[in-house]
Amino acid sequence: xxxxxxxxxxxxxxxxxxxxxxxxxxxxxxxxxxxxxxxxxxxxxxxxxxxxxxxxxxxxxxxxxxxxxxxxxxxxxxxxxxxxxxxxxxxxxxxxxxxxxxxxxxxxxxxxxx
Amino acid sequence: xxxxxxxxxxxxxxxxxxxxxxxxxxxxxxxxxxxxxxxxxxxxxxxxxxxxxxxxxxxxxxxxxxxxxxxxxxxxxxxxxxxxxxxxxxxxxxxxxxxxxxxxxxxxxxxxxx
Numbered sequence: 399x400x401x402x403x404x405x406x407x408x409x410x411x412x413x414x415x416x417x418x419x420x421x422x423x424x425x426x427x428x429x430x431x432x433x434x435x436x437x438x439x440x441x442x443x444x445x446x447x448x449x450x451x452x453x454x455x456x457x458x459x460x461x462x463x464x465x466x467x468x469x470x471x472x473x474x475x476x477x478x479x480x481x482x483x484x485x486x487x488x489x490x491x492x493x494x495x496x497x498x499x500x501x502x503x504x505x506x507x508x509x510x511x512x
Numbered sequence: 513x514x515x516x517x518x519x520x521x522x523x524x525x526x527x528x529x530x531x532x533x534x535x536x537x538x539x540x541x542x543x544x545x546x547x548x549x550x551x552x553x554x555x556x557x558x559x560x561x562x563x564x565x566x567x568x569x570x571x572x573x574x575x576x577x578x579x580x581x582x583x584x585x586x587x588x589x590x591x592x593x594x595x596x597x598x599x600x601x602x603x604x605x606x607x608x609x610x611x612x613x614x615x616x617x618x619x620x621x622x623x624x625x626x
Contacts, residue, residue: 407552432614441516441602441617442555487554499570500615502554 401425402490404503411510417475419506421488424469428490432500433462433473436485445486446473478510513538516618518603524624525593533588533621535603543606543613544586545570546578548599549620555602561586562609593625 403422411417432447448455448462455462461474475482488503519534542563547555557570561580575597577589601621606613
């Protein structure tokens with residue numbers, strides 16, 4: 399049973415446009431939601447993360463929007479650039495100190511075309 | 513700091529062979545993890561360790577074994593390799609667990625079992 403559903407599977411955006419990736423979760427006990435960025439041939443790297451006590455978090459061109467009642471969260475990339483072309487994974491975890499497992503979505507391959 | 517390093521980068525195994533995937537980190541992190549990444553499937557946790565001498569199973573542990581004799585090293589052992597173990601394997605580490613613990617990933621090992 400997939401606990402974090404991510405869409406779309408792939409996304410093509412023009413340079414300067416807005417990229418939007420959506421995730422939905424099932425386990426209401428999750429309280430940490432990171433996004434990871436992965437370039438080809440590399441390991442994933444933490445991009446931005448949010449806790450459910452805030453509805454939005456912004457870091458530069460990257461924004462997470464969080465809707466606790468709908469159990470959904472999304473990543474918005476403003477002014478998308480060709481260098482943003484990568485695979486993006488949302489994830490969720492229990493937030494306690496005894497929690498070790500990140501549950502990942504299946505990933506979204508973003509291509510930003512000039 | 514080199515961060516998280518993994519060897520080898522690529523490996524082809526025959527069915528029934530065994531091998532050890534090496535992982536080392538130089539950040540003095542207590543927590544270490546092994547994930548596998550299958551195309552279009554996100555990352556799934558195989559095993560994790562909360563410190564030297566302490567390991568536990570993740571979501572998909574069958575067919576794998578781990579050990580953690582030092583803080584720095586966390587090797588993953590495949591016994592009797594099967595085609596279903598064809599995947600990209602990522603090792604990760606974190607200083608803390610849960611939402612306080614950003615996971616840092618290595619570059620991965622691409623394994624093919626024929």
